[in-house]
Amino acid sequence: MTANHRQPAVAATAVRKAYGDHVVLDGIDLDIPAGSVFALLGPNGSGKTTMVRLLSTLIRADAGDLRVAGHDVAREPDAVRAAIGVTGQFSAVDHLLTGAENLLLMADLNRLPRKERRRCVAELLERFELVDAAGKPASTYSGGMLRRLDLAMTLVGRPRVIFLDEPTTGLDPRSRRTMWEIIRGLVADEGVTILLTTQYLDEADQLADRIAVLYQGKLVATGTPEELKRQVGGGHITLRFADQRGYEHAAGVLEVVSRNDAAFTLQVAGQGDVRSLRALLDRLDRASLAVEELRVHTPDLDDVFFALTGNPVGTPLGKSVSSSVAEQEPAR
């Protein structure tokens, strides 16, 4: 590992940003190693876009230090701009131009040598599966195609750090997966650093080396997906019985965490590993109890999010829910 790799690609210390009385970011610290994917996870209005705008020099922080690719954001904004690419809610795509024209325009703006322009555009169209649509106006593109074009345009400038603001919001599942593959490829093939913002826990789980959970202007947790999941403790196993008799019998035999008398289901603590599952099934066998259905629930980022914020994913900021709703299995 070189010295350059040890230097964080993005660093923030005690960053604060308010609009009037509304404190949007309140003492944010970030440290993102070069060559990694970092997800800033938070519900609508939690300040994710504000953080990206600060890091990409579009707005100024009220307090704190921000460094990107080794440059101070306040003192060396031009050097920061030269090192970064930004895609997302403020897309650079011109809808009147074709995909190829948009890319050529970026190549011009980046002052690529004339010979290189065409080669670079052709390469990007190929890589982002836009060859067939290259001659069509961007106004005719689907949401997924527009995101791909936006990201391709960003890559013309060969950025070392890329900010992806909600890269897959509104996309269908197939387009999301294509985008995820592209993002993974960028890090693996080119060693760029990616900071992505997302409200999707599965996206953070799939892509990020590390995740920070932003809630009401503060980072409420930071860690690898696995570290965050460990924080919320053990999973559970749900057992459903065919009738009242079996259900009541089992409830007397097992250490039950919670029960649902109407559905004949019991929850017992357990991670779902083979050894503890075998022990549980042996116990049921010895008691001559037949289980109709068994489900293992390992903690996931939905549980983490709820444990940290008191809100299930997708709830707008500040709207807590009753524990009865929260105790339900998270929707997939």
Ligand SMILES: Nc1ncnc2c1ncn2[C@@H]1O[C@H](COP(=O)(O)OP(=O)(O)OP(=O)(O)O)[C@@H](O)[C@H]1O
């Ligand atoms: N220019 C501005 N003037 C006043 N308030 C603003 C401004 N920009 C953002 N805000 C407020 O700051 C808060 C955070 O906004 P931000 O866009 O950073 O959130 P977000 O987490 O990216 O949410 P979303 O997913 O909805 O974009 C919101 O309450 C928003 O209304």
